[in-house]
Amino acid sequence: MNMIDVLFTLLTWGIIGFLAYRIYQKQEERPRIWKIMIVIIVGIFSFSLTFPFFYATIRIALLPLGVWILYAFLKNKNWNQYRKYAWLGFLANYIFLSSALLSLFIYHLVYDEASINHHISDITEAKVIPIHPTGKKSVTLRDDFINQISSMERQVFSLEEMLWGGDYQKQDERFPYLLVGSKPRWGSGLSAVIYIEQDGKGIIINTDKESLYFRSDQSLLKEGESHE
Amino acid sequence: MNKKKWMALGIFFAIIIGSMIYFFRNEFPSDFLDDEALIKKLSDDMQVEVIQDKIFIDKKYVFVPFISKGEDYGYSIWKWENGKWHLIQKAVNGYMSLIKINEHDPASYRFVWNFPTENISTIKIFMVKDRNFHGMQERHYYQPRIQMGKSFEHHTAYGVQPFSGEMLEVYEEMIGNPSFSLESFLYPNPINDIYFAWNIYDENGEVVFLYKNAYASGGGESITMYQLEEEDLEFLE
Numbered sequence: 064m065n066m067i068d069v070l071f072t073l074l075t076w077g078i079i080g081f082l083a084y085r086i087y088q089k090q091e092e093r094p095r096i097w098k099i100m101i102v103i104i105v106g107i108f109s110f111s112l113t114f115p116f117f118y119a120t121i122r123i124a125l126l127p128l129g130v131w132i133l134y135a136f137l138k139n140k141n142w143n144q145y146r147k148y149a150w151l152g153f154l155a156n157y158i159f160l161s162s163a164l165l166s167l168f169i170y171h172l173v174y175d176e177a178s179i180n181h182h183i184s185d186i187t188e189a190k191v192i193p194i195h196p197t198g199k200k201s202v203t204l205r206d207d208f209i210n211q212i213s214s215m216e217r218q219v220f221s222l223e224e225m226l227w228g229g230d231y232q233k234q235d236e237r238f239p240y241l242l243v244g245s246k247p248r249w250g251s252g253l254s255a256v257i258y259i260e261q262d263g264k265g266i267i268i269n270t271d272k273e274s275l276y277f278r279s280d281q282s283l284l285k286e287g288e289s290h291e
Numbered sequence: 292m293n294k295k296k297w298m299a300l301g302i303f304f305a306i307i308i309g310s311m312i313y314f315f316r317n318e319f320p321s322d323f324l325d326d327e328a329l330i331k332k333l334s335d336d337m338q339v340e341v342i343q344d345k346i347f348i349d350k351k352y353v354f355v356p357f358i359s360k361g362e363d364y365g366y367s368i369w370k371w372e373n374g375k376w377h378l379i380q381k382a383v384n385g386y387m388s389l390i391k392i393n394e395h396d397p398a399s400y401r402f403v404w405n406f407p408t409e410n411i412s413t414i415k416i417f418m419v420k421d422r423n424f425h426g427m428q429e430r431h432y433y434q435p436r437i438q439m440g441k442s443f444e445h446h447t448a449y450g451v452q453p454f455s456g457e458m459l460e461v462y463e464e465m466i467g468n469p470s471f472s473l474e475s476f477l478y479p480n481p482i483n484d485i486y487f488a489w490n491i492y493d494e495n496g497e498v499v500f501l502y503k504n505a506y507a508s509g510g511g512e513s514i515t516m517y518q519l520e521e522e523d524l525e526f527l528e
Contacts, residue, residue, distance in 0.1 A: 192457045194437045196525065220431045234525065236422075238435040243464045254468045258435050273430040 065252030106152015124156035198239030380509030
């Protein structure tokens with residue numbers, strides 16, 4: 064779970080609640096609270112444009128559709144009592160937007176999507192499984208695996224020599240091991256599939272965006288001592 | 292007013308009782324069909340002669356292997372739904388199926404088959420995901436090939452095996468994490484490109500072909516698997 068996102072979502076609703084309370088305090092004739100809640104939520108409804116923004120999407124609210132609908136229903140009744148809440152709902156779109164941008168910014172201060180330690184932080188329940196006949200069955204993670212990966216360096220991932228060498232689906236698998244059950248850094252919400260190279264010295268982290276490739280001088284795997 | 296109240300109460304109880312009947316009909320299947328009824332239902336394009344077994348894979352799923360008059364080996368899968376046993380799949384000569392009892396829990400998946408015993412001594416199940424590579428400017432994506440296998444000795448003609456062990460662990464790791472996609476509409480479901488296949492071997496390890504008219508019908512929560520061409524495998528052990 065992405066804790067930064069969760070925190071900012073709570074914060075945003077807190078701000079909206081606080082602003083609603085301020086309006087409420089200043090009113091002499093106060094509507095029922097459940098009605099206020101409905102008016103705010105309907106007020107959020109808007110015509111908006113979405114833009115892609117660094118693998119996220121941002122929504123910019125343009126037309127306050129919700130406010131118009133509420134006005135149409137309430138203009139002959141007690142619109143004045145609800146007007147401010149309806150506009151607060153529309154304003155909430157911008158509170159959400161700035162909160163999302165801020166949370167994205169802070170996320171990248173706390174977590175690094177290109178860091179191997181943020182993807183693999185806890186291996187107490189992890190193990191390595193051969194996923195191709197090229198992999199050896201008796202292989203396990205070395206005890207100092209976590210320390211070792213800290214010193215690994217990110218490298219450019221070139222596949223040219225593999226791609227042009229004969230039948231593409233008929234060769235040794237360069238990454239015949241899967242790392243199963245490892246956990247990313249707490250609260251990061253990072254999620255990836257992690258493979259280990261045949262010589263045990265390389266790792267690729269397949270996120271939903273790209274493969275991150277890391278190399279080490281020593282093997283991360285040891286042979287034997289299979290617990291089966 | 293009183294009348295209205297009674298009406299409302301009546302409707303309320305009718306709904307409660309109705310949903311209870313529905314629940315019990317769904318959750319507590321009645322006795323499974325007997326051999327005679329099964330033979331009748333299964334014999335449409337072929338005459339089924341022997342019902343070999345009736346195996347409850349789950350309280351709502353039954354696996355029924357059979358042999359036809361012409362010595363065709365086949366199987367059917369039945370599911371209890373809406374108060375009736377429904378035939379959800381029937382396959383003859385050269386199929387295996389993967390039954391997904393609970394789609395969201397791969398540990399509930401079961402492999403089933405029915406092959407003649409003569410000349411076949413080993414059955415193998417494969418889980419494969421093809422190698423894949425994308426490069427776009429600075430970003431690269433490489434999907435290693437997954438090719439895992441599991442073999443079973445073939446003593447009795449038919450069998451049921453749970454999806455288990457390392458294959459299951461790898462499968463769960465793959466579906467637990469989102470996969471790369473160029474465009475979500477190009478690769479709508481990343482797990483779909485993991486596929487299952489099988490092969491059968493004689494005692495010398497040679498591939499056996501049944502050379503009989505194979506066919507399968509049905510589907511849904513039961514997926515038919517095909518015999519894997521040896522040449523599609525990398526480095527058979």
